[in-house]
Amino acid sequence: MLDLRQYNSLGAALRDALERWPDETCLIEADREREDSRLTYRQFKEAALPLARALQDLGFSGGGRAAIIMTNQSKWLLSAYAIFYAGGVLVPLDFKLSAREHLQLLSHSKAEVLIVEHYLWRGITQTEGFKDLKVGTVLVTEAPAGVDLAGARRWEEAKGRGEPAFVPRGLKDMACIVYSSGTGGRPKGCVLTHENYLEQCMALTALYPFWPGVRYLSILPTNHAIDFMVGFIGPFTCGAAVVHLRTLRPEYVRTAFPRYKITYMSLVPMVLKNLERGLKERFAELPRHKKLVLDCLIALNRMLTRRRPKLGLSRRLLPQVHNAFGGELRALFVGGAFADPSTLQFFYDLGIQVANGYGLTEAGTAVTLNDFKPFRADTVGKPLPGMEVRIIKPNPEGIGEVAVRSKTLMPQYLDDSEMTAETIIDGWLMTGDLGYIDPTGHLYLVGRVKNMIVTEGGKNVYPEDIEAAFEGLAVKEFCVFAANYIWPERTVLGEKLIIVLRLEQGQEFTEALREDLATRNRGLPDFKRLSGYVIWPTDFPRTTSMKIKRALLAESIGERLQRQSVMVEL
Amino acid sequence: MRRTLKQTIDEILSLAATHFKVPKEQLTPEDDFFKKLGIDSLQALELLTRLENHFQVELPDYEMQGVTDFRTLAERIQTRL
Numbered sequence: 001m002l003d004l005r006q007y008n009s010l011g012a013a014l015r016d017a018l019e020r021w022p023d024e025t026c027l028i029e030a031d032r033e034r035e036d037s038r039l040t041y042r043q044f045k046e047a048a049l050p051l052a053r054a055l056q057d058l059g060f061s062g063g064g065r066a067a068i069i070m071t072n073q074s075k076w077l078l079s080a081y082a083i084f085y086a087g088g089v090l091v092p093l094d095f096k097l098s099a100r101e102h103l104q105l106l107s108h109s110k111a112e113v114l115i116v117e118h119y120l121w122r123g124i125t126q127t128e129g130f131k132d133l134k135v136g137t138v139l140v141t142e143a144p145a146g147v148d149l150a151g152a153r154r155w156e157e158a159k160g161r162g163e164p165a166f167v168p169r170g171l172k173d174m175a176c177i178v179y180s181s182g183t184g185g186r187p188k189g190c191v192l193t194h195e196n197y198l199e200q201c202m203a204l205t206a207l208y209p210f211w212p213g214v215r216y217l218s219i220l221p222t223n224h225a226i227d228f229m230v231g232f233i234g235p236f237t238c239g240a241a242v243v244h245l246r247t248l249r250p251e252y253v254r255t256a257f258p259r260y261k262i263t264y265m266s267l268v269p270m271v272l273k274n275l276e277r278g279l280k281e282r283f284a285e286l287p288r289h290k291k292l293v294l295d296c297l298i299a300l301n302r303m304l305t306r307r308r309p310k311l312g313l314s315r316r317l318l319p320q321v322h323n324a325f326g327g328e329l330r331a332l333f334v335g336g337a338f339a340d341p342s343t344l345q346f347f348y349d350l351g352i353q354v355a356n357g358y359g360l361t362e363a364g365t366a367v368t369l370n371d372f373k374p375f376r377a378d379t380v381g382k383p384l385p386g387m388e389v390r391i392i393k394p395n396p397e398g399i400g401e402v403a404v405r406s407k408t409l410m411p412q413y414l415d416d417s418e419m420t421a422e423t424i425i426d427g428w429l430m431t432g433d434l435g436y437i438d439p440t441g442h443l444y445l446v447g448r449v450k451n452m453i454v455t456e457g458g459k460n461v462y463p464e465d466i467e468a469a470f471e472g473l474a475v476k477e478f479c480v481f482a483a484n485y486i487w488p489e490r491t492v493l494g495e496k497l498i499i500v501l502r503l504e505q506g507q508e509f510t511e512a513l514r515e516d517l518a519t520r521n522r523g524l525p526d527f528k529r530l531s532g533y534v535i536w537p538t539d540f541p542r543t544t545s546m547k548i549k550r551a552l553l554a555e556s557i558g559e560r561l562q563r564q565s566v567m568v569e570l
Numbered sequence: 571m572r573r574t575l576k577q578t579i580d581e582i583l584s585l586a587a588t589h590f591k592v593p594k595e596q597l598t599p600e601d602d603f604f605k606k607l608g609i610d611s612l613q614a615l616e617l618l619t620r621l622e623n624h625f626q627v628e629l630p631d632y633e634m635q636g637v638t639d640f641r642t643l644a645e646r647i648q649t650r651l
Contacts, residue, residue, distance in 0.1 A: 071632065096635065119632060247631050249615045274612045457611065522638055526604055526611055 001210065001238035004202050009169035009194040011084035013237050018045040021239035024212045028260065029074045031246040037074060041239070044078065052082035053160025055113060058137045062087030062167040065177065066113035067106055067135070068223070069093045069120050073244050075141050075155065076222045077232055079115045087167025088113070090176045092223035096525070099123035103133060108187045109177050109414065112136045115155060118143040125150040171195035177414050178225060180361040180460060189414030190361045199407040200364040201233050203384040207369060208264065208331060208355065210238035215328075217256055217265040218244045224458070225365045226266045226335045250274045257326040266333040268458035269340065272354065276343050279321070279350075294318075302349045307374050314351020321350050331355045335366065336458020338445060338492040341377035348375050357381050358443060362429055364408030368443045379442035389443060390428075391436055398436040401449050403428040433492075445492050451485040451550060453495035455527040463497055466528045469520050470499065474513055477502045477540055479548050480530065486554045487563040496531040500557065502540060509535060534561065573651060578625075579644040585620055586640070599641040621647060 002020065007013040022042035029036045039047065060066065066083045068090065070076045083090050091109045093102060095117070102124055106114060114135045116124070121140045124130060130150075138152035169175070175194045179187055208230075210216070218231040235242050243260045245252060253271070256262065267275075283294060301317045304310060311330065315322045322329070331353045334344075339356045347354045357369035358380035367389060370381035383389045387406045394400035405428045412420040423430055432450030437443055452462045463480035470478055483496045499517070503509065521530050536557065541549040573581075579599045587594035590607045597606065603614065611634075618634055621643075627650040637643050 119630075247615075248612065249619055249631070250612055251616065251619060270610055270612060274610075522602055525636065526638070 001205060004198045004237060007198060008171050009084070009173070010175055010197055010233060011081075011087065011166070011169060013198065014081055014084060014233075015166060017041065017236050017239065021212055024239050025241045026236065026239075027074045027077065028215075028241060028243045029246065030243065030256065030260075032249075032252050033255065033259075036246075039074065044081070048078045048081045049085065049164055050159035050161075051078065051155075052085040053162060053164035054158040055082060055086050055088070055137070055160075056164050057160045058113075060086055060088060060113055060137065062169070063089065063173075064113065065089045065091055065109055065111045066115065067091035067093050067109060067111040069095050069102060069114070069116045070141065070221075071095050071117060071246060072218060072221045072227075073246055075115075077236075077242070079139075079155070080222070080232070082164075083113075084169075084175075085164060085166055087169055089174045092176060092178060092228065094179070094223050095120055095221055099127040100129065103127060103129045105179055105187055105189075106133060106135055109179075109189060110134075114138045115141070116152075117141050118147075121149070121152060169194055171198070172411075176228075178223075178361050186416070186419070186464075187414075188416075188419065190410045191412050191414050192361075192364065192410050196364045196408045196410060197229070197233060199386060200229060200366070201237060203386050203408070204229060204366065204369075205234055205238060206385055207371065208333075210235045210240040210264075212239035214238070214240035214263040215260050216240060216242050217253075217260065217262040218242050219248055219253055219271065220266055220268065220336075220458075224336065225359070225361050226333065229365045230264065230266050230333060250278060254278060254324070257329065258324065259326075261326045261328045263328055263330050264333065265329075266335065268336040268456065269334060269338065269343070270456040270458075272332065272334050272339060272347075273343055273456070276346055279324075279346075298349050301351050305348070305351065305375075309348075309351070309353050309372050309375065311351065311353075318351055321352075325352065333357070335359055337454045337456050338380075340493060344377040348377065355381075357384075358433075358445060360429075360431060362410050362423065363387075363404050363406065363431075364410075367404050367406075367431075376442055379438070379444050381443065382441045383443070389437065392428075392430070394436065399434055399446055400436070402431045402433045402435045402443070402445070404431060405429070446490045447484060447488055447492060448482070451482050451554070453482045453484070453497060454492065455495075457527055459527045461497065461528055466497070466524060466530075469524055469528075470517070473501075473516060473520070475501045475507070476504045477548075479540060479550065479553060481550070481554055481557075483531070483563065486558045488558075497529070498532050498534055499530050500534045500536050500553070502536050502538070573648075575644060575648050578648050578651070579640060581624065582621060582640055582644050582647070585624055586617060589617055589620055597640065599644070600639055602638045603640060603643075604638060625651060627651060 018041045023040055026041045026044050027039040066088045068079050080090055091111050093105055118140050139155040139158050140149055140152045141155040171194050174191050175197055176192045177189045179189050216231055216235050220227040222228050231242055245256050297317050301314050334354050334356045344354050344356055355370055357366045359366035367387055368381040368383050390403050391400040392403050409429050433445055434447040435443055435445045454460055467480050479500045483498050541552045583594055583597045625647055633646050
């Protein structure tokens with residue numbers, strides 16, 4: 001791999017990578033069972049540089065901000081490289097957000113360029129507030145012939161002539177603005193520097209190396225912090241290849257492993273569980289004697305790999321299982337949310353290492369990772385090289401808020417010094433997660449200090465962000481909470497959101513109100529939906545500026561009501 | 571002959587009932603299929619593949635974004651028939 005200590009920016013490192021391995025494959029794009037494209041590093045460079053030049057011809061210069069909103073595909077990486085080459089700051093936006101949220105974050109980030117997939121652009125142009133969009137240049141990918149692009153240009157035609165100028169950036173310069181959440185009025189734009197990414201890349205590739213010939217299967221969108229690191233920067237700075245699958249459908253994910261001889265893959269717990277379910281179904285269909293043999297082999301593998309993984313041995317003991325994954329799989333990275341220990345153990349017993357960890361955008365990507373020495377399904381692993389983790393104000397059991405310090409830590413939230421000061425204290429990032437460290441240095445997560453949930457799909461959901469969907473509800477006031485924030489439970493699995501309703505004097509909770517609540521709830525993306533409601537008998541406590549005192553309200557509810565007695569299914 | 575929306579809905583309900591092993595009589599077009607079938611978004615995508623094969627159309631994953639009930643799903647499919 002490249003010696004990343006010698007580089008000051010992602011753009012410079014990627015530029016050298018393209019020169020170093022010109023004939024190696026760097027990108028394969030597949031959709032269902034079709035292969036759409038395949039590029040070597042040389043071809044990648046030949047495709048990206050004309051785009052960089054086109055951006056520069058359109059006035060984009062060093063320090064300028066460019067947003068990408070795209071599903072998982074090659075054009076994402078080509079566009080990102082062109083932006084870095086031109087010295088730009090990348091704003092990767094989650095394509096699953098609504099068009100309204102896209103507009104809000106484009107405005108907040110002050111992006112001057114937007115590169116967007118056509119169906120998403122169509123949604124943006126049809127949204128109230130589109131006329132106020134201040135992005136100067138919009139490049140739209142995959143637009144059908146003849147459609148009105150509402151002032152945008154076609155990405156495929158954005159090819160400038162002549163060499164673009166490479167614009168160098170410094171270690172401390174902003175590389176990306178990544179929104180960890182907060183579209184509901186106070187966007188949390190994590191400013192990540194080139195140093196943050198280079199340091200993180202060195203730490204991760206020290207544990208999980210890439211090299212030419214390695215194939216990484218990418219199913220998460222590249223705006224996801226994990227995929228950006230292990231599905232772009234990591235493999236590219238090592239001459240490896242990234243296989244983009246443009247569908248998340250389990251049947252095509254399964255067949256991609258053997259087809260492309262995948263080495264690594266990142267996924268969120270929900271996808272991991274789906275793979276587990278698929279395997280278990282196949283095991284259950286086996287004739288009884290074969291199932292018995294399989295169970296014995298799994299038990300034997302478990303015993304022989306108790307102290308450390310032995311990939312070669314596991315592949316020999318359980319060839320059918322490993323061949324179903326292509327025979328060359330070294331590890332699955334799971335992140336974005338807490339993975340169920342029983343699922344991790346299931347895969348480990350088959351000889352498939354699932355590297356579970358813990359991370360947050362504010363800390364680069366990963367903070368801890370399981371090192372398999374030995375495998376510990378119940379923890380989120382040990383701190384990565386260069387990461388300091390400590391527990392703030394531990395209780396007698398050693399449980400307290402997890403704090404992190406490292407060179408991968410973001411310096412600030414974009415344009416929000418107040419939130420930055422609350423989050424980074426004396427150089428330590430206060431994560432808002434509760435945990436403890438055992439004597440062997442493994443971190444355990446047991447809950448959250450903050451009012452938020454993380455779904456199995458890896459989405460952070462802040463209750464404040466979804467309150468807009470309930471505005472106008474016929475009640476006196478309402479407030480959304482993470483149930484665990486009101487009634488703390490020692491778990492970060494199966495977290496739920498609830499709405500607290502304060503009715504008008506004499507108002508009854510009618511069927512019409514319940515129906516309105518349920519209808520609005522159904523209109524939300526599945527990961528943002530409420531699980532139940534609570535009727536609260538008194539007015540909410542408020543600050544002098546009339547903001548709800550959420551912590552105080554949560555405390556009062558927790559004291560007066562039992563969790564089980566008030567949760568009513570919506 | 572082109573299917574009507576009603577026919578499309580009916581066929582979707584039949585396929586969903588078979589795939590997820592629930593009695594078809596328990597399903598209605600307005601049902602939130604995540605809740606009614608107790609499935610996650612990946613299982614909903616699995617259903618989408620079944621529907622693609624049945625209706626002989628191709629639906630990008632994003633067509634499922636924000637869709638939670640059988641009727642809306644049928645409308646999305648109907649536009650491509």
